[in-house]
Amino acid sequence: MAGPIAKLRRHVIEELLAELDFIMVVVNPAHPGVELPAPLREGGAPVPLEIGRRMPLPIPDLRLDDEGIEATLSFARTPHLCRLPWSAIVQVSVGEEHLVWLCPDGLARPSSSAPREEASRPRLKLV
Numbered sequence: 001m002a003g004p005i006a007k008l009r010r011h012v013i014e015e016l017l018a019e020l021d022f023i024m025v026v027v028n029p030a031h032p033g034v035e036l037p038a039p040l041r042e043g044g045a046p047v048p049l050e051i052g053r054r055m056p057l058p059i060p061d062l063r064l065d066d067e068g069i070e071a072t073l074s075f076a077r078t079p080h081l082c083r084l085p086w087s088a089i090v091q092v093s094v095g096e097e098h099l100v101w102l103c104p105d106g107l108a109r110p111s112s113s114a115p116r117e118e119a120s121r122p123r124l125k126l127v
Helices: 004-019 038-043 116-120
Strands: 023-027 047-051 068-075 078-085 089-094 097-100
Touching (some): 004 023
C-alpha cells in the first residue's frame, strides 16, 4: 500500500460500503494502474462509478485490498474488469455529500530557485 492517505481512502470506503447499499467513487482515468473501458480512459475527465455490495445489479467480485478496488462493472450492459488504485480515487460521494481528496501527485511543486521559506510553507489554493 502506498501510505497513510491510501489507508485512509480504503478505510473510508470500507466503512461506507458496510453501511450503505452503494456509493459513488470518482476516479482519475489517467492515473497509472487504472483499468477502465477505453472510451472512459481516453477522455481524461474524472470518471464516476457506482460500487456496492447490495446494489440492484450485484457486483459479486467486488474486492478491496492493499492496492485498491477491483470489480467487474457493467458499461452499456457490457461487463469490464476494472482496477482502481487507491491513489486514483479523487472523490467519494453518498447522495449529495462529497468527500474530495486533492492528490499531491497533481499539485505543482515549488521550484528549487524559490526562497527556502516560501518552498517549505504549505499553501492553499481555491480551485
